[in-house]
Amino acid sequence: MDVKICLIGMGVVGTSFLQLLKEKEEFFERKFDLNFIVNSVFEIDGALIKEDGIDLKELLNKNKNIRNLPYWKNGVKPIDFMSKLAINVCIETTPTNHKTGEPGLSHIIEALKNQIDVISSNKGPFYLEYEKIKNLAKENNCILKYEATVASSVPTLSIRKNLIGNEILSIKAILNGTNNYILSRMTAENVNFAFALNEAQEFGYAETDPTLDIEGYDAAGKLVIIANDLLGWSKSINDVKIEGISKITPQAIELAKSEDYVIKHLGIAESNELIVEPVLIEKSSPLNINGTLNVIELQTKYAGPIILIGRGAGGFEAGSAIINDLVNIGIKRQTKS
Amino acid sequence: MDVKICLIGMGVVGTSFLQLLKEKEEFFERKFDLNFIVNSVFEIDGALIKEDGIDLKELLNKNKNIRNLPYWKNGVKPIDFMSKLAINVCIETTPTNHKTGEPGLSHIIEALKNQIDVISSNKGPFYLEYEKIKNLAKENNCILKYEATVASSVPTLSIRKNLIGNEILSIKAILNGTNNYILSRMTAENVNFAFALNEAQEFGYAETDPTLDIEGYDAAGKLVIIANDLLGWSKSINDVKIEGISKITPQAIELAKSEDYVIKHLGIAESNELIVEPVLIEKSSPLNINGTLNVIELQTKYAGPIILIGRGAGGFEAGSAIINDLVNIGIKRQTKS
Known part of the structure; x- marks a missing residue:
């Protein structure tokens, strides 16, 4: 054909x-x-x-x-x-x-x-x-x-078909590689936000104007798309409560670390609400992914969490x-x- | 119909x-x-x-x-x-x-x-x-x-359809929840193999006769199935080089830890070979998954690694x-x- x-x-x-x-x-x-x-x-x-x-x-x-x-x-x-x-x-x-x-x-x-x-x-x-x-x-x-x-190419949307026998209840995800890179560097090297952002820009991970990334707008847009598709919602980006990562301090990251937590910028779709914000997660959580990787955790009714990880960007x-x-x-x- | x-x-x-x-x-x-x-x-x-x-x-x-x-x-x-x-x-x-x-x-x-x-x-x-x-x-x-x-229910085999536009080159996976639980406990608590196995048996994660799990036979069988299906091979379990986890000592785990590594029991399908064995992986690797979870990393030609994580067992x-x-x-x- x-x-x-x-x-x-x-x-x-x-x-x-x-x-x-x-x-x-x-x-x-x-x-x-x-x-x-x-x-x-x-x-x-x-x-x-x-x-x-x-x-x-x-x-x-x-x-x-x-x-x-x-x-x-x-x-x-x-x-x-x-x-x-x-x-x-x-x-x-x-x-x-x-x-x-x-x-x-x-x-x-x-x-x-x-x-x-x-x-x-x-x-x-x-x-x-x-x-x-x-x-x-x-x-x-x-x-x-x-x-x-x-x-x-991480099969985030098309996976719905692979889960017909199950039900997706909620979503947690890291959907912006730039922010995840910045937070990973702040966590690993104890540098401040400006330094890590600068580094991300030098490596070409962050745009010259990084506003859409660091203020969470890019992740919020993707979260809306996933939630509408996988949970059957009809939301727009105006429905997302968004908080970026620019106010996160090395002190906050250190404090989290001392309690075996890390700070990650998560998108959450749950109970009919969409939120993008910095969240404390346990160090041992599968959501604790470093570098520019993206991660999507689908909470399912019959099989607990099913998690997808991969590169979120690239030609x-x-x-x-x-x-x-x-x-x-x-x-x-x-x-x- | x-x-x-x-x-x-x-x-x-x-x-x-x-x-x-x-x-x-x-x-x-x-x-x-x-x-x-x-x-x-x-x-x-x-x-x-x-x-x-x-x-x-x-x-x-x-x-x-x-x-x-x-x-x-x-x-x-x-x-x-x-x-x-x-x-x-x-x-x-x-x-x-x-x-x-x-x-x-x-x-x-x-x-x-x-x-x-x-x-x-x-x-x-x-x-x-x-x-x-x-x-x-x-x-x-x-x-x-x-x-x-x-x-x-982790869509390991059915994901092939979601990746028609890509090519799967090789596979690394943790496919046995019992072994992963035992190694996770040995790593977290510095207990020996026998103690962790006993605990796994008490929780019902390990069978009374745990041979098929701990000697790697169960993981090898699953690896054969994935490799045949996703890589188009025609192997049987007799083609797998198998090494179990019963010889891993707390000392080996400590040594790995001190270098920021963990020991995981991996199944690897690569270059026409199938191997199941304990492998050192970096602590920060997405393959470093704890508890009874399974993880499957598909190395793809056009999008690097795509990783799936979820519960590998349960009715x-x-x-x-x-x-x-x-x-x-x-x-x-x-x-x-």
């Missing part, structure tokens, strides 16, 4: 996705009879459009500027082309405005209105307008997947989550047709 | 499965249009057989001996009835002989030969005769599921894994029909 793909955003995640697709496309055709055809790639200033499919080798050739390819169209927007191109799946990987969710939100809405399945690595639309997007997908019989928005990590969503959509569409 | 079930073995796991099924059967009918009908339950000395379905409430009534129910048949064996009853799924939960895999192995083979899908919580057949069972399932177009054999834990396998078989058979 042919699956025609429109990719919006060719940054780190979009490019990693294309590289992985190129690496594995033959395998997917052989194993699942799925023939993935990328027929459009949108960037901020225009797009590559080729109805019969873009040659991924040409597209990923680092010595060529994609804007010099013969099928580059200057200035075109996805919003204008979505209804004109034959597209089965739209993959949204643009950077998002955390207050409006744009431009990703409009891309997703336009795709769904045109009966195009959507895969997104773009958190904003989902923590701001989940209910709207979900309903729109339902009305248009579209599949909506967004594993990469939460903890990259190939997110790219492989997108590929996974894509193959699953392909298989689902195959059995339905 | 009706799904007719034969359960073999009504011990802790089999009974927990029935209780969960009773609790959730209405939900599954409503949500997935799957109507589960248990039409036979085999015990060692006979069976309950009722073609139109056994009333689960009656079956689970603790005040009644199932052998007094009117549809109890004394002395009948699953092997004689498998071809006569209308059965879609056979659920195998008998205790196994670790050298022969019997009686589970024969039950599974008989079910597959009769085109009956199989779910098993019974490790023996899979670590002894995986190739044979797998091929038989293939020849007969049967679905074969055995999530509960490895780490109960409801295994029961919910079986239910999960069952619903997935139901859904698969629905879309195929």
Whole structure:
């Protein structure tokens, strides 16, 4: 079966996705009879459009500027082309405005209105307008997947299917690698917050403007997405009680340590409430994960805690989550047709 | 769709499965249009057989001996009835002989030969005769599921589907809760092996004859099952290099501790080799999990390690894994029909 793909955003995640697709496309055709055809790639200033499919080798050739390819169209927007191109799946990987969710939100809405399945690595639309997007997908019989928005390739959302025989009751998670790195360094080296942040910036873990991370907004967005998906809630980021990590002192960390505790920045979804805040946890807890790792603890009804740990960020990590969503959509569409 | 079930073995796991099924059967009918009908339950000395379905409430009534129910048949064996009853799924939960895999192995083979899908919580057949069972399932177009054999409801095997966009390269795991409890206690309390084993026995974590656990045979069996399933190997337990934990001294644990290491009993599947042995790991490693928990670290090609942690044993834990396998078989058979 042919699956025609429109990719919006060719940054780190979009490019990693294309590289992985190129690496594995033959395998997917052989194993699942799925023939993935990328027929459009949108960037901020225009797009590559080729109805019969873009040659991924040409597209990923680092010595060529994609804007010099013969099928580059200057200035075109996805919003204008979505209804004109034959597209089965739209993959949204643009950077998002955390207050409006744009431009990703409009891309997703336009795709769904045109009966195009959507895969997104773009958190904003989902923590701001989940209910709207979900309903729109339902009305248009579209599949909506967004594993990469939460903890990259750690199967946080898709694990729901593996637990049909169980019930997920609540969630505790460390969802921001930058903050976890900073707290881990403060704990291990007894340095202050500013020093650890500076180090995280030098290593490229923290942005130049780290506000969204350290104030807890990024983790809160991911927590909303997980809770809505796994617990069946319909919350937005405005429902989260958020406290960041910038006020944590080396003294507080020392005090915790002396009692065999550590301070971790947890997202908690429990009893219909969403909270992101620094929390004392026992040193021996599986939630005591160091470095930039993410951890998600699902409290289940029949098997206690089930815990997932892995890298929460990175191009190939997110790219492989997108590929996974894509193959699953392909298989689902195959059995339905 | 009706799904007719034969359960073999009504011990802790089999009974927990029935209780969960009773609790959730209405939900599954409503949500997935799957109507589960248990039409036979085999015990060692006979069976309950009722073609139109056994009333689960009656079956689970603790005040009644199932052998007094009117549809109890004394002395009948699953092997004689498998071809006569209308059965879609056979659920195998008998205790196994670790050298022969019997009686589970024969039950599974008989079910597959009769085109009956199989779910098993019974490790023996899979670590002894995986190739044979797998091929038989293939020849007969049967679905074969055995999530509960490895780490109960922790989705160790079913996670392969969540990682289609990635590749699993190798595995490290703690797969035996008894051994992990013993080593955790030896590390925390500086007691010797015999003391910790005795404690584990008192708490019911270790069997009266703990040989299969402490000598590493149980962990080796599970490692074989994971490696065959996730890495596509065709090994048996005879291919595993096994070393148990009974020779570990408090001195060795102290020495490790002083260097910020702990001793854990790991199963490792890497470079076409299977090993179960005590290994030094860093204290801060996510593999450093305490108590009776299991941990499975999958090294992936595109996203580094992805780690799963949870309870590796328990009736409801295994029961919910079986239910999960069952619903997935139901859904698969629905879309195929």
